[in-house]
Amino acid sequence: MDKTALIAETGRCVACGLCLPHCPTYRKTQSEADSPRGRILMTQAVAQGVLPANERYAEHMDLCLTCRACESVCPNQVNYGKVADEARAMIRGTQPMPRMLRLATWLFERPRLMRFGGGLLRLAHKFGLKHGPQVSQQYRWQDSYPAESAQGEVALFLGCVTNAIDAETLASAIYVLNRLGYTVHVPSSQGCCGGLHRQAGDRTGAEALEANNQAAFSRYGDLPILSVASGCGARLAEYLPKRAQDINVFLSQAQGWDRAKVQPLPAKVVVQEPCTLRNALDAKGSQQVVLKRIPSLEVVALPGNAQCCGGAGSYVLTQPEMANRLRDDKIIAYQTIESDYLVTANIGCAMHLASGFNRAGEAVQIMHPVVLLARQMGFTGEI
Template sequence: MMLIVTHVFKPLNLGTLYNDKFHRYKLRLAAMKKANKLSDTDLCVMCGMCLPQCPTYQLYQTETESPRGRVALMQAINQQKININSKALLHIDHCLGCLNCETICPSRVPYGQLIDEFRNQYNQSVRKPWLTKLILKQAAKPDGLHALTSIINKPVLKQLIKLGSTFTDLPKNTLTVEPTHLKSFYAGTYNSQEECRGEVSLFTGCIGKSSDYRSIKDATFILNQLGFDVNIPEQQTCCGAMHQHNGQLETAKTLLNKNRAQLEQQKSSVILFFSPACGASLKQAENIAIKDARTFILEALRHQPLNFSTQKQPVALHESCSHRNMLRLKTLNTELLNCIPGIQIIESSDPSLCCGAGGLQSINYPQQAQALLQGKLKSFDLMQTNIFISDNIGCSLHIKTAITGYNPDIKVMHPISYLASQLISNEKK
């Protein structure tokens, strides 16, 4: 007896089958990408070339405070080989994001991206000081930090911050502000008295109005002297760098998009920025002609030289990690300062050493930041000069907290401000 089994097949729809498989493939791929955002840690071959370049490794002299050690910790946590604990997270969060390691890495490990992504994934597990949270919240608002500094200038809150710093070891003058003339000089268009060569816009960011006002004013003055009209757009927001490096990647992306939308509306041929940290962030935006203000001024001076007074006193030059390792404008500061006749530049004996500011790291880990700053300041001979040039606002604010201990008369200035101070002009301030 033969048993006959019959199968009834439905008509095969190849299009549906393909779409269904493709949909499942996309879901699996998306899941893999989400799970493997830290997969680039596998690029690290643990050679150890990064160790001598890392400021926190030099400070702590422990493997877990090095790029190689942090990569190993990120791998172990991501692969669930070790439990997430505050000590492991602290070692990773100590990173300043200076990216010295990336400049020496033979395997091209994207260390900065890995640190940012890890902080983003484990943001809720890392405790931040209340002041950091407040700054990040305010910086995300248009003109938010200026409003915050206006509040902080009130005597009652100053005393509370002073009291809080007693318990948290916050460096003094963490939020140094320069409120002078802010109402009379900020947003608007400043026309050149010379034959107009074009119009540029200035990106001042979230803190420029409050703490980098002098650089804005001096850049406008020099650009006007070179024949450029200067537009300073209203309602500028943070570039997003602080949020990106503090585990808030979505907020950073939102701020970048807001700035891009606003800057795209400008009629100017180019957008100029002051802070290398802001510039590195803004360069991620597409369809915007963005340029370092120092580069633009230097190129303009080569075509139309201005007269600068001869300088006999040397000046000390600090170059930020974002300038050296993100923008990689190796000789820009020295070339700009060399426009001044007779200039003598005092350089650091350890130029790659981070000053410890690290964006908000001077607030997150003030003892670490101050220890690194002391090492940085000691690398200069500051008895020869009363002028200290710093190209990044975050570094400048941090340096101001301790530099008078080496020379009580010293001034910290942006290179553009120092250039403006030496410019010979009938309209000079």
């Protein structure tokens, strides 16, 4: 989006204010500059050269989670997500990227190094490390996982953090898809979705990663590209819109359930809905549909699901205070419900929430919906 297009997009905002009560940062600060319409007006002025892309402007844009809750209520359907991406790209033109973000983007471009780090962290936990994210076992991915009597084929996006920290979710997805009759392809040349780079304002880096994934998945024609992390899925949908799907959406519409054997689970599960699933992918309720495939399982939504948990990609690195304030709301909401599991479809949300519960001294089982489903279908870790 060039500046002319950006000015045109920001000009579509009529400053009606319907977005204000849905914006997490505005609700916390009550500052117009930290609201969607305030940020849109500032971005328009910067694009027009009326205001400079200075530190003060950057502070208000950096405080934005890009949760896109504002988009869901905007009467003019302003694409706030793209406005925010372009605003941060303009900021990078005048200000260097913060050191923490530079390190994160550098690391995300090196999936093998991330997997190595994940392996070291898993080993450290075995020797007594109590802090840091829990790491599942890692897998050597095959190019293809054929299903018996296959009725269809899909491609699987691995992601960066998920592949390094939570490969169990990826393996669970393959297991469930195979049992439903879908052959799963895993291109080895895929890489980071580019989401963190876009959020950091690194347009060049993001475009390079996007091009790499477009090439990696092109060999599979028009097959659906499934993502188990809604944050990655939201970014993939920006440049592979006809193919990218969240695993929950796909499974909620998939065939083959008549052949699947799902064991009952007399338990209660609370569903946290990531902003990227709810707002960016417009897939509200898809996790619940998948979980209801498990007999005897009671499924309830976490109160306040419309508000971001504060995970939001690199937000936990750049805005830890606000990220923790928003997470505290989620923890308080969860504490009002007695349950056995907390599920969420985004690795960033899961890690952020797990850190909060750990600090609060609470042992909460947090997992992806597909992991719980796979276990009830007989998954024991082998694919």
